[in-house]
Structure formats: structure tokens, C-alpha cells
Amino acid sequence: MNHLESLDLSSNELGSLGAKVLSMATGMKKLSQIDLSYNRLEGLGLKSLADSSLGRQCVELNLRDTGIGDQGLRFLTKVPPLESLTTLNLSDNGLTEVGIEALCSSMVFPNLKTLILNNNHVGDEGVYAMAESPLFSNLEKLVMHNNGLTTDSAISLSQSKTITGLRALDLNNNDVRAEGAQALADSINMKWMESLDLGQNKLNHEGAAALANSENCSALKFLRLNNNNLSDKGAEALARSTNLLQLETLSIENENWIHAPGAKAISESKNLSSLIRLVLVLNAIGDEGAIHLANSKTLSGLKFLNVAGNRLTPRGEDALRKSTALTGIEVLEIV
Numbered sequence: 320m321n322h323l324e325s326l327d328l329s330s331n332e333l334g335s336l337g338a339k340v341l342s343m344a345t346g347m348k349k350l351s352q353i354d355l356s357y358n359r360l361e362g363l364g365l366k367s368l369a370d371s372s373l374g375r376q377c378v379e380l381n382l383r384d385t386g387i388g389d390q391g392l393r394f395l396t397k398v399p400p401l402e403s404l405t406t407l408n409l410s411d412n413g414l415t416e417v418g419i420e421a422l423c424s425s426m427v428f429p430n431l432k433t434l435i436l437n438n439n440h441v442g443d444e445g446v447y448a449m450a451e452s453p454l455f456s457n458l459e460k461l462v463m464h465n466n467g468l469t470t471d472s473a474i475s476l477s478q479s480k481t482i483t484g485l486r487a488l489d490l491n492n493n494d495v496r497a498e499g500a501q502a503l504a505d506s507i508n509m510k511w512m513e514s515l516d517l518g519q520n521k522l523n524h525e526g527a528a529a530l531a532n533s534e535n536c537s538a539l540k541f542l543r544l545n546n547n548n549l550s551d552k553g554a555e556a557l558a559r560s561t562n563l564l565q566l567e568t569l570s571i572e573n574e575n576w577i578h579a580p581g582a583k584a585i586s587e588s589k590n591l592s593s594l595i596r597l598v599l600v601l602n603a604i605g606d607e608g609a610i611h612l613a614n615s616k617t618l619s620g621l622k623f624l625n626v627a628g629n630r631l632t633p634r635g636e637d638a639l640r641k642s643t644a645l646t647g648i649e650v651l652e653i654v
Contacts, residue, residue: 321346321347321348321349322349323347323349323350324349324350324351324352325350325351325352325353325354326347326350326352326353326354327354328341328353328354328355328358329354329355329356329357329358329381330356330357330358331358332358332359333355333358333359333360333364334358334359334360334361334364335359335360335361335362335363335364335367336364337358337360337364338355338358338360338363338364338365338367338368339363339364339367341367341368341373342367342368342370342371342373342374343371344373347373348376350373350376350377351376351377351378351379351403352377352378352379352380353373353377353379353380353381354381355368355380355381355382355385356381356382356383356384356385356408357383357384357385358385359385359386360382360385360386360387360391361385361386361387361388361390361391362387362388362390362391362393362394363394364385364387365382365385365387365391365394365395366391366394366395366397366398369394369395369398369401369427370398370399374398374401375399375401375402375403376403377401377403377404378403378404378405378406379404379405379406379407380404380406380407380408381408382407382408382409382412383408383409383410383411383412383435384410384411384412385412386412386413387409387412387414388412388413388414388418389413389414389415389417389418389421390418391412391418392414392418392419392421392422393418393421395422395425395427396421396422396424396425396427398427400426400427400428400429401427401428402429402430403430404428404430404431405430405431405432405433406431406432406433407428407431407433407434407435408435409434409435409436409439410435410436410437410438410439410464411437411438411439412439413439413440414436414439414440414441414445415439415440415441415442415445416440416441416442416444416445416448419441419445419448419449420444420445420448422454423448423449423451423452423454423455424452425454426453426454427454428454429454429457430457431454431455431457431458432457432458432459432460433458433459433460433462434455434458434460434461434462435462436461436462436463436466437462437463437464437465437466438464438465438466439463439465439466440466440467441463441466441467441468442466442467442468442472443467443468443469443471443472443475445466446463446466446468446471446472446475446476447471447472447475449475449482450475450476450478450479450481450482451479451480451481452481453481455481455482456481456482456483457484458482458484458485459484459485459486459487460485460486460487460488460514461482461485461487461488461489462487462489463489463490463493464489464490464491464492464493465491465492465493466493467493467494468490468493468494468495469493469494469495469496469499470494470495470496470498470499470502472490472493472495472499473490473495473498473499473500473502473503474499474502476488476503476506476508477502477503477505477506477508477509478506479508482508483507483508484511485508485509485511485512486511486512486513486514487512487513487514487515487541488503488512488514488515488516489514489515489516490516490517490520491516491517491518491519491520491543491545492518492519492520493519493520494520494521495517495520495521495522495526496520496521496522496526497521497522497523497525497526497529499520499526500517500520500522500525500526500527500529500530501525501526501529503515503517503530504529504530504532504533504535504536505533505535506535507535509533509535509536510535510538511538512535512536512538512539513538513539513540513541514539514540514541514542515530515536515539515541515542515543516541516542516543517530517543517544517547518543518544518545518546518547518570519545519546519547520547521547521548522544522547522548522549522553523547523548523549523550523553524548524549524550524552524553524556526544526547526549526553527544527547527549527552527553527554527556527557528552528553528556530542530557531556531557531559531560531562531563532556532560532562533562534562536562536563537562537563537564537565538565539563539565539566540565540566540567540568541566541567541568542557542563542566542568542569542570543568543570543571544570544571544575545570545571545572545573545574545575545598546572546573546574546575547571547574547575548574548575548576549571549575549576549577549581550575550576550577550581551576551577551578551580551581551584553571553575553577553581554571554575554577554580554581554582554584554585555580555581555584557569557571557585557591558584558585558587558588558590558591559584559588559590560590561590563590563591564590564593565593566591566593566594567593567594567595567596568594568595568596568597568598569585569591569594569596569597569598570596570597570598571598571599571602572598572599572600572601572602572625573600573601573602574601575602576602576603577599577602577603577604577608578602578603578604578605578608579604579605579607579608579611581602581604581608582599582604582607582608582609582611582612583607583608583611585597585612585618586611586612586614586615586617586618587611587615587616587617588617589617591617591618592617592618592619592620593620594618594620594621595620595621595622595623596621596622596623596624597618597621597623597624597625598623598625599624599625599626599629600625600626600627600628600629600652601627601628601629602628602629603629603630604626604629604630605629605630605631605635606631606632606634606635606638607635608626608629608635609626609629609631609635609636609638609639610634610635610638612624612626612639612642612645613638613639613641613642613644613645614638614642614644615644615645616644618644618645619644619645619646619647620647621645621647621648622647622648622649622650623648623649623650624639624645624648624650624651624652625650625651625652626639626652626653627652627653627654631653636653639651639653640653
């Protein structure tokens with residue numbers, strides 16, 4: 320066990336007692352990655368682990384769905400700083416703004432770079448507390464699917480004086496809307512952002528245009544805007560953008576109602592020539608849109624193209640399969 324660097328105990332019904340036993344373990348001085356997801360550790364189990372030498376040496380900790388709740392976060396405020404911890408997953412733990420606000424009053428994770436909070440109830444008040452807290456001043460990646468966030472959360476992040484170095488932001492399945500996208504687009508805090516996921520946020524074409532027209536988005540390499548009713552106008556705004564020249568992945572799938580004109584705009588865009596992955600699943604580009612893509616003179620760098628669920632007939636499918644323009648394609652998904 321002396322050379323053990325990673326420990327996966329996920330889905331083992333450990334409970335708080337198991338966490339306490341683990342916290343007393345010795346002889347694992349090289350252990351830096353611990354996965355305890357899907358165990359019922361609860362607050363007391365988390366406190367035992369965090370207050371141990373094992374917790375203090377941990378670099379990556381996965382506590383997804385461990386039942387820690389707000390009580391667990393309050394316990395964390397009372398332990399010595401976990402200075403080694405850089406990556407923390409607290410998804411699916413029933414966390415609310417109460418626990419987050421308590422956490423934000425501490426400096427328990429002074430060097431945290433990645434925080435994953437999917438499927439909690441953090442809400443706008445919780446995000447506001449995070450945006451004001453020096454605890455997250457080193458944060459580079461923030462993932463918060465399904466947390467009841469609105470435009471206000473986007474504004475809080477855009478105006479934050481502490482969360483200023485994000486490289487990746489994922490707010491999928493919230494309610495940010497076009498106004499929230501505009502707030503982010505206008506923020507200098509976006510300047511270093513390489514990955515942005517605002518899928519399922521009711522952005523519509525105005526939200527897409529806000530991002531496309533922002534110089535603060537010029538570092539983006541990954542952009543996902545699924546399920547946002549972007550329409551052809553949104554696709555055209557992205558295609559016209561002179562700020563997305565470094566974009567390598569564009570994912571605008573599912574209920575964006577992109578038709579042949581949107582596909583045509585993307586296929587003719589010189590500004591999207593860096594694209595490696597393009598995802599257009601479950602839109603309505605039809606055979607005409609597929610043919611535009613197949614004949615593109617600017618998308619020759621594409622390695623992955625997914626147009627499944629776009630009402631193609633054999634005519635459109637054959638155009639893509641036999642394309643002499645998309646010579647770099649390694650994966651083509653049509654069905």
C-alpha cells in the first residue's frame with residue numbers, strides 16, 4: 320500500500336463508519352486520488368476524512384452522491400485547510416445556498432482549481448456567495464449542471480472580483496437566458512475561457528449572438544449550446560463570428576431548430592475553419608444542409624461530424640459519406 324496513488328471505493332455502502340475507518344489508515348503517503356462516490360458518508364463521514372492526514376494529502380476527491388448535505392459543508396469549515404486539494408466533486412448531495420454560504424466563509428480549499436456541483440440546489444444566492452468569496456480565487460473549472468440558476472448567477476460570475484481565471488465553465492440545464500449570456504460575454508472574466516457549456520439555458524439566437532460578438536470569447540476552443548432554440552439565426556451568428564477563430568468543438572444539438580440555411584452558413588464560414596468536432600444532432604438540416612456540409616471548402620479539418628436525427632434521405636447520407644471535401648473525417652454519425 321505504500322505506493323498506492325489512487326483509491327476507488329465508489330458504490331461500496333461504506334457509510335460514516337467506513338469513512339472513519341479509512342481516515343485512520345496509515346502507510347499510504349503517496350495516495351492523492353480518492354473516489355468515494357455513491358456511498359452514504361453523510362456529514363460525519365466527511366468530517367472524519369477531512370480531519371485526517373489522508374484528507375490533508377488528497378489532491379483529487381470525488382464525493383458525488385455521498386449524502387453529505389449542507390451539514391457536511393459546515394463541518395468542513397471547522398477542519399484545518401486542505402491545502403493539497405485541487406479537484407473536488409460534490410455533485411448530487413442536496414447542497415443549498417445555506418451550506419455554500421457557510422463554506423464560502425472559510426478557506427478550507429485555498430488551492431482548489433476544479434469544482435463540480437452538478438444536480439444540487441445552490442441557486443443564485445449560492446453562486447453570489449461563491450463569486451464574492453476568496454476561497455475560489457484559484458478556480459479554473461466550475462461545473463454546475465441543474466442547480467436552479469438564472470440570469471442573476473451569470474451576472475454574479477461576470478462581476479466577480481475573485482473568480483477571474485476560469486478556463487472552463489459548465490452551466491448546462493439552468494435558466495441563464497440570453498441576458499445571462501450577454502453578461503458573461505461582456506465580462507473580462509471570460510478572457511481566459513477555453514471551454515463553455517450553456518446548453519439548455521433558453522438562450523435563443525440572441526444568446527448565441529452575444530457570445531459570437533464578444534472579443535472576450537476569443538480563447539474558446541469548446542462551445543456547447545444544445546437545446547437552446549438557436550434557430551438558423553443563431554447558427555449564422557456563430558458562423559459570422561470573428562471572435563471564435565480558435566474554436567475546435569461546436570456542439571449545437573437537440574432542439575435548436577437549425578435548418579439548411581444554418582448548415583450552409585457553417586459550411587461556408589472561414590471563421591470556423593479550426594473546427595475538429597461538429598455536433599448537429601436532432602436539428603432539421605435535411606438533405607440540402609447535408610450537401611452544403613459535404614461540399615464545404617472550409618471544414619476540411621473536421622474529424623468528427625454527427626448529424627443524426629436531421630431528416631436525411633439516402634441522398635443526403637450519400638453526399639456526406641462520399642464527400643471529397645471533408646477528407647479528414649474519422650467519425651461520421653448519420654443515424
